Amino acid sequence: MSKTFNYRQKVAILGDSGVGKTCLVNRLVFNMYINYTNPTIGAAFASYVVNDDFIYEIWDTAGQERFHSLLPMYLRHTDIIFIVIDINQNIEDINKQFIKWFSYVKNNNNLLNKDYKICLFFNKLDTNKYFQVPEDILNNKEISFINLISAKTGYNIYKIKSTLDTLAKIHMETTQPNIQNNNGSIYDLDNVIKKIKLKCIP
Numbered sequence: 001m002s003k004t005f006n007y008r009q010k011v012a013i014l015g016d017s018g019v020g021k022t023c024l025v026n027r028l029v030f031n032m033y034i035n036y037t038n039p040t041i042g043a044a045f046a047s048y049v050v051n052d053d054f055i056y057e058i059w060d061t062a063g064q065e066r067f068h069s070l071l072p073m074y075l076r077h078t079d080i081i082f083i084v085i086d087i088n089q090n091i092e093d094i095n096k097q098f099i100k101w102f103s104y105v106k107n108n109n110n111l112l113n114k115d116y117k118i119c120l121f122f123n124k125l126d127t128n129k130y131f132q133v134p135e136d137i138l139n140n141k142e143i144s145f146i147n148l149i150s151a152k153t154g155y156n157i158y159k160i161k162s163t164l165d166t167l168a169k170i171h172m173e174t175t176q177p178n179i180q181n182n183n184g185s186i187y188d189l190d191n192v193i194k195k196i197k198l199k200c201i202p
């Protein structure tokens with residue numbers, strides 16, 4: 001029987017093809033790295049369980065241009081966006097790539113859950129340890145979390161995990177748990193408890 005979780009959040013990973021989105025998911029979820037990956041077709045799904053009761057549902061999207069029309073489907077009801085950028089390019093191209101994906105998120109924010117958060121990852125730090133995040137990007141107040149990572153070596157992946165752990169904790173402290181009824185629809189546990197209490201009144 002599949003396990004059910006009272007708390008869940010959706011993560012969507014965006015970025016150009018080849019920046020290392022799939023490698024990041026592999027490192028985060030399975031702690032493994034494969035050097036020769038195939039470009040993702042459409043999108044891939046993975047889950048990251050923080051504790052027994054909380055699951056992150058992760059959509060690893062395809063960076064190839066031909067799949068971009070599918071992106072809105074994967075963005076729907078997303079709580080956390082990961083934008084991934086490969087540091088192996090000149091600063092102008094890095095800025096362009098950032099603006100492209102940041103604007104994409106802003107222009108589609110009607111699809112996202114309210115209070116959505118954007119996290120930005122500069123990947124492949126193993127290839128250039130002197131990389132510095134451009135000032136404009138560092139000063140962008142709408143990015144909740146910026147980090148330099150390497151999916152290959154696992155560098156700073158623990159920081160992503162601890163951020164996800166913290167966000168999960170905050171979510172659990174500030175929201176009611178949802179439980180699934182037999183029809184698969186979600187309802188509020190508080191209401192269920194109230195109904196049960198009402199039923200118990202003699």
Ligand SMILES: Nc1nc2c(ncn2[C@@H]2O[C@H](COP(=O)(O)OP(=O)(O)OP(=O)(O)O)[C@@H](O)[C@H]2O)c(=O)[nH]1
Nearest residue numbers: 017018019020021022023037039040063124151152
């Ligand atoms: N040196 C280095 N190479 C990396 C790293 N992460 C990924 N790569 C390389 O980049 C290639 C592409 O990575 P993917 O994770 O498949 O890229 P993607 O962003 O998922 O690409 P699409 O699925 O086409 O959108 C991999 O096959 C690796 O060779 C890293 O941290 N360091």
Ligand SMILES: [Mg+2]
Nearest residue numbers: 021022039040
């Ligand atoms: Mg991929």
